[in-house]
Amino acid sequence: MFEQKKLRQLLEHSTPMARVSSCLSVDWEDRYCVFVNRLAAAPQGQTSRPNSSAPGSGPLAGVGFVVKDSIDVLGFATTNGTAALNNNYPTSDHQLVARLRSMGGICVGKANLDEMSYGWASDNAYYGQVINPTFPEHSPGGSSGGCAAAVAGGAACFAVGEDTVGSVRIPAAFCGLSAYRALCAQPASHEVCPLTSSGYDQLGLIAPSIDDISKLESLIHDYEELPVLAPGELSIAVAANFSLSALAPEVEASMHDAIFKLAGAGATLVMHEVPDSFGSAACALTTIVNYEFLPAFNSYLESRAGEPATLERLLDHRHTLAARRIRSLALPTGRPVQAVYERARLTANQIKQDVVDYFQQTQCQVLIHPTVAINVATSDIHSHASTDPLALARHVSVATCARTIAMNFSMTSPKGLPVGIEMLCAPTIDSKQALAICRTIETIVKD
């Protein structure tokens, strides 16, 4: 396994040339099934690829990153994890990718994912089962599992993923990394393969730490980072009925550990229960995805010349597990009826309001909770009956429904399993403040 590259450390303590050399010289055997497509590895003994473009200038010069294969990167097909889209070449970079490249970052490849992002296991019938480099016996999570495995395995310094039902946060948590679900305007549907049509899909970043993500965000948006806070300036909500209830013992122990460390450091922790609506978030969100996927994806396909015009046609003669699942859940025969969908939208809107009220009542900056309440062993991936999707999505769905900023970091439980700790940010704080708060929390807990 290659060493993880801490972005801030790399930027502050190495020259652009050294970074380029390090980025391109890695003859990274793809033993973790990270890539759908990648830049060719340099021949042995060479530190840069023949004909590779010269390293650009800019703050990210020579820094390698991967992009989930549902997001457009010029020069790579956007397969969305299905062979049916092998020729889906974009005519431009997604705007975030363009920004990263303009700063000198090098996209080293497109990362493996659940087929059409429809799952949480990164078990792709065409590109293989992503292996978790840090915890090989544990699921890598999904759908951006290739992104997380690339960063955890040292193939890239960071990754750009897409998160609807925790697709960035869950793999980061499972692979021992940190993730950030930003709060941007609705991503342009023609640059990202969608799951929903009403703005629940958001791009996100995966990196070894929130500290790295904070640095990266400051470069992307060209601002000066806020400094880390004193622990006494932190005000953190903990909900016994959400943050601490119905957790696997390992997850519970790690949550306790995090809380004790934060309290011991002098942070203010407020025990305050969340409304019952939070418990319906996963169900509401998956219903919304299952209902909106068909029109959202058909609209995407319409915008891409030369591709089959409908999702139904795309799935014709495809017999993968994901294709079957999509047929049974999202195509007209199994898709939720409109009344159920409308109820789900109402629930999601209620959760959004409840989150606003919750932070008004507690006056806290973040609500801390596990990313996922259960552990998912690698062996569980193939026995789908043993992994309850709603249990996986229970916690991460709240931030999505509430359309708030959320980020997480990963701890190792006493028995050596990965546990993600998520911070759902108050709707009143902006991303700059949120990153300062959350990197402070991460530093205290991981110290």
Added chain:
Amino acid sequence: MTDLGCATWSLPQSCQPAVLPQQLVLHAGVQTLAQLRLLRACPVNNEQALNVGLGGYSGSHKVSAIGLNLVEAFGLNEQGARRFQTEFFESAVHIVKQAAFLEVPAVYIPSFNKNEIVQASDFAATATFFRRLCRAVRGLPVMIASENSLSAGHQSALVHQVDEPNFRILLDIFNPLRWGHSVEEILCSVHPYLLDQVHVKDGILPAYDNVPLGRGEGNVAGIIDTIERLGFCNTYILENNYSLLSIAGLNADIAFVRSRLSGVQRTP
């Protein structure tokens, strides 16, 4: 000087500890299994973490008792799940040690709802539990108390069955009426074994809701006068539902109890 306080679970959910008057004494509740497990995992001497486990109240106010209220949803009697009984017992011992560290003088366990003492076997199981707990924490400066729905006679019987010097009965001045018992009779026959803290609420039977003190059927003024004459109570803990009666209602109840205390002389 008699302390006045409030049970934290009586407060509106939006009420944060910092907004409560500093001089209020509080009963902190362990309301959920998650909270119990958090406290169980917390080292006995980690003051900040204990404060989190107790809902943040012990950092800003004096906590005079911890109520292990979650037991009402599980039960310690014969029907209760055996696995939970073991976990609960071990957690209770741990929490009593934490209470001692925080100088909280009492920990109590309510016997209502699923933990109600309905039949002889419940009574025996409850007494056995309290005896074991009292023995396990003997020597610590923390009283173990039972708040229950028993009559005066059965309260006395429970005290004798447990037969431990650190065991007490926590009196609620309105609850006995709900079960058709006489508060005066309990006071008269059980007061040597009553905890020096009393829950105060009022209501109109048979409804379960609360009303401001003095406006219900609880004869609150008369009962407080009796308690003061007996002289065993150092702390009155208000337990009306202030989610419905509001913080203004809490302040009115505080004024009501203060007015009674100022007008009554204790028996020397």
